[in-house]
Amino acid sequence: MFQIDHSRAAYTLNSFANALNQQAIAFNIHYWGIEPFHLKNPMHKHSFYEICYVIDGQGVYSDDGIQYALDTGTLFCSRPEVWHQISSPKEMYLVYVAFEVDPQQSNKEMLERFNTLYRTQHFFLPHSENTVSALLWTALIKQFESPDLLVKENIVSIAQALLLSFYTAFTEQEEKLIQLPRGKASVYLLNQAKTFIRDNLIQPLQLDTLAGYLHISGRHLSRLFTEGTGQNYVSFVQSERIKSAANLLKYTNDPIKDISEKVGFNSVHYFTKAFSGKMGQPPGEYRTEQSQL
Incomplete structure (x- = not known):
């Protein structure tokens, strides 16, 4: 009681x-x-x-x-x-x-x-x-x-x-169940996947690992990214790593080596190559340019 x-x-x-x-x-x-x-x-x-x-x-x-x-x-x-x-x-x-x-x-x-x-x-x-x-x-x-x-x-x-x-x-009435808009479940799954990626960039983020976390197949998850973002899964993850690295270069004084590890790159060399390919300049130059703005 x-x-x-x-x-x-x-x-x-x-x-x-x-x-x-x-x-x-x-x-x-x-x-x-x-x-x-x-x-x-x-x-x-x-x-x-x-x-x-x-x-x-x-x-x-x-x-x-x-x-x-x-x-x-x-x-x-x-x-x-x-x-x-x-x-x-x-x-x-x-x-x-x-x-x-x-x-x-x-x-x-x-x-x-x-x-x-x-x-x-x-x-x-x-x-x-x-x-x-x-x-x-x-x-x-x-x-x-x-x-x-x-x-x-x-x-x-x-x-x-x-x-x-x-x-x-x-109530005595049996109301018709609310019909969710078509495609909404896929949107929610994709948003959950994106959030997980952004919060765990330091992890390897293998497709099948994330698919298992979401209780769906790797094929299903791959299709969600292709249809929902216009990118394949690997490209999306790489873009998020570079985007996060750019923010850290711009707003922190962390060493480039530390930043590369925080966003999930195994080596500074690979990070520099990937960053340069996406941003058009290496990380050091990007940081210097941003500090002068």
């Missing part, structure tokens, strides 16, 4: 996370609650959503005249304008948040998504301990186990993620 000051945690949540705004959607928060000793509330209704999660204990949830058994791990949604009541024969550890979507600061798509929860019949979810919403509840409450290390931005970020997760948790 959480070792927290429940009153202070609830006060902090209501202070820090009373309005949660993202680019696509904004939530107005009416209240957060953390009640480790919940027993009973009267039959009532709201004009907004109230999402509750049972951290520990048993009880009964009455929704529109129908009773549902509450147990540890139950996640449920009290929908607007629906009469409901929560009761427990013994103390029940209950956390909850009441909110509505701000239509003026939310885009049409997100507003329509949350409006579907008004009609959902998928509002009572037992055995939800491993759902995203339940895990985010846990992550949020655990923030208060170290009260001297609280970071407002952490609390707000988790709270935002929690509210966004409720749509997925309670």
Whole structure:
């Protein structure tokens, strides 16, 4: 069980996370609650959503005249304008948040998504301990186990993620999976490969070694470079070595021998030959010229 000051945690949540705004959607928060000793509330209704999660204990949830058994791990949604009541024969550890979507600061798509929860019949979810919403509840409450290390931005970020997760948790619709733009996976792989090369120029950087790191074949990696950069793999690596060497020559006083080793050349002679071929002048002349600019 959480070792927290429940009153202070609830006060902090209501202070820090009373309005949660993202680019696509904004939530107005009416209240957060953390009640480790919940027993009973009267039959009532709201004009907004109230999402509750049972951290520990048993009880009964009455929704529109129908009773549902509450147990540890139950996640449920009290929908607007629906009469409901929560009761427990013994103390029940209950956390909850009441909110509505701000239509003026939310885009049409997100507003329509949350409006579907008004009609959902998928509002009572037992055995939800491993759902995203339940895990985010846990992550949020655990923030208060170290009260001297609280970071407002952490609390707000988790709270935002929690509210966004409720749509997925309670929706009955099977939405079409987001279709990633074609070719994006290749772009990400190529960018990862480029970053690895630039950060590890001192290494041999064999094609098959990097391909293994990326969990793809050497042929696939070679094709990515040819199609994505217009260079073959070896040429790209050589260009990055020379580019890095040029920066070190220009902005540091490191000896040329040290620079050649830092960018992955086995000998100063080979480095000088490669640098001259790419830059049109040997490293020493390049450094002298750059220092006079």
